[in-house]
Amino acid sequence: MVYRLSLGRLLADRCPGCDVTTRSGFCAECIADFVGIDDPCPLCGLDTAVPGCPRDSARWSLDRVVAPFDYVEPLRIHVQRLKFAGQRRLGRALGELLAAQISAMPEARHVDAIAAVPLHRSRLLERGYNQAFELARPIAAELRLPLLHAGLGRRRATAAQSRLTAEARYANVRDAFQISRDVHGIHIGLVDDVLTTGATLNALAGALKRAGASRVDGWTIARSR
Numbered sequence: 025m026v027y028r029l030s031l032g033r034l035l036a037d038r039c040p041g042c043d044v045t046t047r048s049g050f051c052a053e054c055i056a057d058f059v060g061i062d063d064p065c066p067l068c069g070l071d072t073a074v075p076g077c078p079r080d081s082a083r084w085s086l087d088r089v090v091a092p093f094d095y096v097e098p099l100r101i102h103v104q105r106l107k108f109a110g111q112r113r114l115g116r117a118l119g120e121l122l123a124a125q126i127s128a129m130p131e132a133r134h135v136d137a138i139a140a141v142p143l144h145r146s147r148l149l150e151r152g153y154n155q156a157f158e159l160a161r162p163i164a165a166e167l168r169l170p171l172l173h174a175g176l177g178r179r180r181a182t183a184a185q186s187r188l189t190a191e192a193r194y195a196n197v198r199d200a201f202q203i204s205r206d207v208h209g210i211h212i213g214l215v216d217d218v219l220t221t222g223a224t225l226n227a228l229a230g231a232l233k234r235a236g237a238s239r240v241d242g243w244t245i246a247r248s249r
């Protein structure tokens with residue numbers, strides 16, 4: 025049934041990294057240039073060679089982390105363009121890349137729904153789109169799962185996390201999220217762009233669990249330290 029195919033799939037795409045024609049998203053050569061994390065800890069996403077897993081802290085609420093790439097060039101520039109330079113289409117290319125990693129994992133079958141870290145209204149107006157939602161969309165499509173949107177919000181605008189220390193990041197997002205939908209018994213795959221201290225994802229994962237979610241996994245395209 026040709027009419028059910030999306031137009032985007034019928035047209036050639038261009039690789040955001042090198043501009044060659046691709047079927048969709050990044051070409052294989054550009055993907056090969058992204059630095060993978062060889063032996064990631066399933067609970068925090070850091071290379072297991074790095075001492076000190078943060079999962080033991082009481083504020084860690086994520087059950088599992090998938091963050092396949094190190095947050096270094098050349099991937100970093102693409103994430104920054106998505107977040108700060110209005111290049112919305114990078115969300116699809118990066119989301120498809122993350123979707124390919126996640127759909128290859130057997131435990132992805134146990135996830136019930138996908139959610140993206142919400143932006144506060146003020147930031148959404150400024151940027152015009154939520155980059156985490158753009159990343160989550162192709163993942164939901166690939167896994168054929170619902171993408172939860174309504175009922176996940178931010179109570180208040182928070183300062184940008186990037187200039188804060190780890191302690192300040194956790195304090196900054198404490199109680200920042202509000203869940204006003206039924207997530208009882210649901211296993212959620214929670215999507216964001218980069219996991220650094222885990223403050224944002226853990227704050228939202230904690231709020232989802234207090235609202236009844238059975239399990240929350242954190243999925244980001246990159247892991248930063």
Ligand SMILES: [Zn+2]
Pocket residue numbers: 039040041042043044050051052053054055
């Ligand atoms: Zn390329």
Ligand SMILES: [Zn+2]
Pocket residue numbers: 065066067068069070076077078079
């Ligand atoms: Zn760990």
